[in-house]
Amino acid sequence: MKVTFVGAAQTVTGSCHLVEANGLRLLFDCGMYQGHDAARNREPFPFDPQKIDYVILTHAHLDHCGMIPRLVREGFRGHVISTRPTADIARHILLDAAHLQEEEAEREARRARRRGEPPPEPLFDVGDALAAMDHFSLRIEYGKELKLDHGVSLILHDAGHILGSGIAELRAGGRVLVYTGDLGSWGRPIVRDPSPAPPCDLLVSEGTYGDRPHRSFAESVAEFRDAINTVLGRGGSVLVPSFALERTQEVLYVLYGLWKKAEIPRSARIVLDSPLGSAVTRVFSKYADWFDKEGRELFSHPENPFRFPALSVTRSVEDSKRLNHVGGGYIIVAGSGMCTGGRIVHHLRHRLWREEDGVVFVGYQARGTLGRAIVEGAKTVRIMGEEVAVRARIWTINGFSAHADREELLHWISGAEAGQVVLVHGEEHALTALAAGLASRGIEVTIPSPGDSLEL
Template sequence: MNITFLGAAKTVTGSCYLIETGDKKFLVDCGMFQGRANEVLLNAEPFPFNPGELDFMLLTHAHIDHSGRIPKLFMDGFKGTIYATKPTVQLCGIMLPDSGHIQEMENEWLNRKRQRAGKSPVEPLYTVKEATDCLSLFKGVPYGEAIGIADGIRVRFNDAGHILGSAIIEIWIRENGKDTKIVFSGDLGNKGIPLLRDPAVIAEADYLVVESTYGNRLHTLKKDKDRLERLINIITETIAKGGNVIIPSFAVGRTQEIIYDLNKYMDVFGDAVNRILNIPVYVDSPLATSATQIFRENLDCFDEEAKQYIANGDNPLDFPALKFTQSPEESKKLNENTESTIIISASGMCEAGRIKHHLKHNLWRKESTILFVGYQAEGTLGRRLLDGASMVKLFGEEISVNARIEAIDGFSGHADKAGLLSWIGSIGKKPKQVFIVHGELEVMNEFAQSITDEFGLKCIIPARGDSYVISTENVYESIPNADVRKRFRRLAVVEMLDTLREEFEELAEILKGDLKQERSDVEIDEVAAKLKLVEKSILEAIK
């Protein structure tokens, strides 16, 4: 078989892998690129294959960086079956239309801007209707059952413990009378994550495609109690100052886990939790509201602890002060409150949705706290805030960052380095080769070395467009895809230009603030001379 890495290759988003056998073609995941400007541009690029020729697709889980381009795939001609677990099918039923809504809203804003500039309008990546129409292709499959997908191809979905319905996918492909087994980890969860079961153990693999999001880090707060104690301290300190706690959270996964943890430890922390639970806790995301209901409908996917709570008559996803907002009007009123509130709102990386409005109203307030509980990809607003940005632009307005910025990585749905290595170590018959994906390049390099040191396994870190021939004899051959490489090379230049634009804007702000002549005229003349050289180079490049 041949596997081509089309996303989450030397980056965290856009998971997409094309597998070709003798007479079948299929995808594992078809996610949206997020964060960096050059990667976001990839979302609208034509697929480097004919979607109409695909036989089927396998989906590891519902998060948009794994599922978000399925509507585009459908629009471009794919009409095969999409196999996923039942909860993933249900979650995609709300998440993809929601993504379509975001595409439409952002496209409307873009077209108004283009109209003012005298430019013609452009179409959104896809609409709510197109996202809804593609749902007819989904088919739910159970965990733990090997099923025949096509002649010579069997698959099995195993619990990945990342979000509700997330899966590790085992694929057996029979060629020339021999089976080759490739395992896709999907996104692996932490052991002991609230609500969900631990990642399943895999007996054997010929080849492994494994995520590496936290491949060089250890989560600082491993115990639920320690993690929640820090959460409680941050909240109580913020409330004491009269501020709000704004939690940018993925609507599916982290939101439900935070609700569960607050409820779970009411008795353990006593008055501290009771005080918090008397403060209005708003889940300001219609998507999170719907997702929470889907969690409640899939109790069979919960871990034993959560099931015991339910058996005792306790709803682990509810408490009296918890409120869910629906309409935009309700959301806007939250920022009119004079009393302190806790607002959990999507998106988790602050790139879209209602969270941006709450940031606009709270980032400048010294008494408020922005609390991150999930991974922030490079290039996202969330990552810039975590990296210490002093000023950010929201809705065309410059906002000073005066609020307290905190992060609790113990809430992450991704296993850390120790968790990833432990999971690989649990595989009975180790793979001949490991492909490392879904991580930043520096992290991937360190993680690859850790795997080699720990298990003696060979690792490959594929770039986007890299293609490999895989067989039972452990023979692979890299086949560069010239067309895909050409696109990525050009988009890399776009990213350089975006970086330059940001640096020019930063320099302009510095010079505006220097009107009191804190720097000498000689220094300013030196800057002007250097900029003149840059201008000359750019003009030559344009020619």
């Protein structure tokens, strides 16, 4: 077996690793680079897409599935292997990404034409995303071995990261390779706790938060509650910029719990204003039997975190616009999570300058985004070409992360019986800090550079 670390080597996004085993060529994920690394999405693949037999997709986040449409466009004819929820969610994520790529290409084309240059092609379009979905032809269940050709087989274990996420265990010629995809955090709602690592010859682990701890989930819920009560108590409304996948469903879960126990006013109006968030939430409803024990119990009732009297879901742009004219008492959950687009941008323009309102950030804000500027205390920000004063109260809650933190990673990796350990999916400082922590427990690890290979 040979593994080549194509993407997410010393960086968080762009997960993609090539495995060659018994004459088969497989990819562990085929994800998109985001933020600062986005230009790398246009680089040629360092392998021939026509010669890839399988893509093993660990979960539906864009940084793991986002380049599958391009792979298909460039000749991939094989199968994408995933769990059922991952395939269903990926459809929404890829179509949304394709729309955004088309819009961006359209904008770029206008600029290029003005410069007298040829317009750029979108990275992929809606047609490519739909074609990609035709390759999602193999479903896998947790713990059940899937036999591929040439004596290679695959088992997926629950990664506890987002709905349907898996840790891949690949077996070939008596060798075992384990790849975490993204590893979840323990004790979170909806998802189950991550499975222990199976014994293996090589463990490829993520290390996103290898350098820091998270605040506990319970503390984060209390912070969220206090922020909401402060704002609603002053007659304002709360904006919650939220990622459509997993974070939105968790936020609804938390809000339902607070509302049910009257820890926030029972009169609060909670609005989900995110077309992608609503679509993904509908997929979650379909897979309630995949939730953890508590989640299954909660969702066995007609009233549950996705359906309760205080919650409404916008159906149209008009519904969304109407929210601009409501006063206080509202909690508006909208995308995008880092305020780089979507309906949250409109809500911020209408509310950021109002002293009585509040914004609660519940996810990571990358450098260069509107969300990051607000979190870092900008006095004014530019929204849709207009200067807007930041007078609303701002909160940042860090404990809703879907990733294992430093302690959890150290515990999980050192509990694995692994011949070799390789760290990926993390900034360099996070991975070196994690490597040092593991070294003090007697585990030596490798941190590959992009393009490095390892022979098993």
